[in-house]
Amino acid sequence: MAADVALNIENNIRTTAETKRIRPCEFFQDYDRLRSGYVTETQFFRVLWENLGIKLTSQQQQILAAKYRPKKDGEVNYKLFCDVISQPFDPNNLQMDPDTQKIETTEFLGTMRSLMPLSSEKEARIEELLRSLQRFYKYRGLNLRTACEDFDRHHIGVIQESQFYRSFPHPPEVSEEDMALLVEKYRDPDRPGLLNYLNLHHDMVALGEQMARQDVILPQKTEITDYLIPTRGADVTLQQIFDRIRVAVYKNRVRTIEFFKDYDKLRSGIITENQFICGLSLAIGKEAQLSRQEIQKITEFYRTPDGRVQYKEFSDMMENAFNVPDLEKKPTQEVVRPPVGALARNLSQLSEEKEARVRYVLEHLIDEVRKRQLMMYQYFKDYDRSKGYSRIITPTQFGRILHFLSLNVAPEDFKLLCEKFRDEATGDINYPAFVQTVDKEFVNYTQAKPGDTDEQLRTKPGKEEKPIDISDVSIEDLMARIRHHVLVNRYRVREYFQDFDPLRSGMITKSQFQRGLSDLGLSALGHHNLTPAQFEALYQVYKSTQMPDKVLWTQFMDDIESVFTQLDLEKKPTQRVPPLEIFRVPKPGTVDWSFASEEHRAFFNQIMDRLRARVNQRRVLVKPVFQDFDKHNNGHVTRSQFRQGLTMLELHCSEDEMQALEARFCNDVGFDYLGFLQELQPVEPPKMMYYERLEELRKTNNKIKFERVDMAKDLESILIKIKTKVFKERIRILEWLRDYDKLRSGRIKKSNFRRALDLCKFELAEAELAILEDHYQSAGFPDYVDYTKLVDDIESIFTTKDLEKAPLLEPPVFHPPEPEAVKTLDPEKEAILQKSIGRIAEQVRKNRIQLFPLFEDYDRVNNGTVSRSQFRRVLNELDLACLVPTEQEWVCLWEKFDVKIGGKDDVSYIAFCDMIYDLARFEWRKP
Structure with missing residues (x-):
């Protein structure tokens, strides 16, 4: 007995684990740090409850724990339990076939089989229906489970019956009775209103496998199904047949020639009789409700003596239905119009008894729609998602919408309504006609009466419009x-x-x-x-x-x-335009405060002073309270909301005070709380700072430009400065200057000359540029400069022009002057400097000190300079700072090797080191 109970528990746990796609072993391992395969009994059942959602009774826990509890006391062998749950068979048992050991889970996810037993007739009908659905799904590649899973949020295999009606894909021949039979068969007995779509899916899959095996053993016989609607009346004339086809072609926008020309490879306009019958049936047979006899009549009419059919003439007639070809060339041609109501979907004519019953049902629906003021067309249109809106829906959709709108109709009456509003071509429901019948305020199209003619329809009088009284409008x-x-x-x-x-x-x-x-x-x-x-x-x-x-x-x-x-303002320069404020008008219903009495104004001011003092004393934020009531963000709240806001802010007012406030700030929209806040806590407008900022910018731009100290005074100094810049940074000055010389004439304007030199970043002053312009001014062109001469002078630092004509000439090498080498000090300072330099050089010579490495550590940009404090720090680290004991000697050192870098006085350590090495008689750069 205990073994059977344990087996049932294991089967339930296995079903749940496979349903939720859970591996139980992973959750048990969180409690088994040593991977011993054992956890405590409490941890074991905690995993089953928290992770798998399985709550066992105390008796079931004892049975399951007794089965998997080994000799060790208090612990459960979860490893053995997981092998039983997860592994389909025992891999160590090689004596038995694995198929015999395999344990299959229950068919339905998480539940047992829930099929309702029905009668033998219904069971036979369901089996036939399932076979038809299986063929339909197999041909179109459909899957019932995929179609219904969108409504199954919890993936438990059940959905609501209404959701099943909405998502169930089925062929047109499946009726409502068949759908109801399926719902009755697969309804969940334990949960009313739910349906096991997964059981239906499994049955169809099993039936499909069975049908596939039967096809292999006994191939099915091919059945030819005639989808054409047979003729209802007796013989019909050929003209009536053509009229019906022409109307169907016009209404359904069918291009008949597309269905015939594939058979006519030579485009001769003639095909065989069988090809014509197939093309006509496929093109318009169902829409025009053509019978075999009618198709045969059309075929005989267009048959040629050799037995073939002239489809081109038939297609031309259909293509020009209610139209004349080349009408633009025949302006006086009369176009034949279709008869009244021929292109509309006319309602079906029923017997007198049925018409009376339909009329009674429609009167009940009309009264219900009028009382409840229903707008029905939108609900029907949501199901009409075809291109251009076909204005038809299926009977099932028609019944669902009536049920959704609570327009309850008996089943027999519903069948009469479907028969009355059925479209003869498709068999669906013409929902615009139904809505127009039951809703008198809805107008979709006008249905012509049998006795109305075209002239009567065009001359029908419309509704007389009553004149509108505008006497009260200002x-x-x-x-x-x-x-x-x-x-x-x-x-x-x-x-x-x-x-x-x-x-x-x-x-x-x-x-x-x-x-x-x-x-x-x-x-x-x-x-x-x-x-x-x-x-x-x-x-x-x-x-x-x-x-x-x-x-x-x-x-x-x-x-x-x-x-x-104002218009034509340019013609009236002296006319003053009125300010925009005069066109602003208050909200409708606002009281003009200028007509208020003095007593009312004094009373109002007294209220506002008291409230203002209260707010300022407590430092209350008033606006957020009223903004919470202003859902439309229009600055207004209702009177009750305003009173509620004052109560929340503890700004208590009497009834007379509230009426005074409402008289001041109320209008047709509500209470203007923004105006009230402006009176209660006035905010100073921001100061206009535009003109002050303009004045500050003007003063900033008009700063006095100081004269540059390092400006060169003669042409030679200017050229040396440019050559040094070009030599160090390898600037090709020609590339910048000739961009302004499109004709390559060798001269450019002085303004362009200055612009090009600024782009080269020579940082020349106005006086230096003027000296260059005067020296290189072009002869005969006072506003131009011969930039080629300047380029030749600058390029001479690299090579000599026309060097190919003088092969033995050695071009001179340009050495840029060092800034510190050209500086000379006063004789007194020079004598002090020489003593200090001599002491440092003697110490360096004795100890063979290397000066460059420490200076280079501070020179991050490798420009050969360091700051004065860094210069002093390096000498201090080399134990040479003691040789410069006085501050005067330091000042002389700094002035001797001073270099201007970015407006700051730095020290050229390269010149200093070279001078020390020369005095110490070291080889150049080899101390």
């Missing part, structure tokens, strides 16, 4: 409100009307004018809703006298945009 207030709306939102009125006036005539229709105002925000969805009386008043003001059905929108635009500027 045009001045309305225009002021529209100007305020345009001014606040900065709208350009032209953009909302000019698209309706492509000829720029300045006139549009009344409906277009209303649409433009709606886009401008003057509608129920905008900021200001224009009533019909207000719109009619605007229309009467701007109505064209020449064409009463048009509106002068340009005149309306000029009147509204006068808030920004």
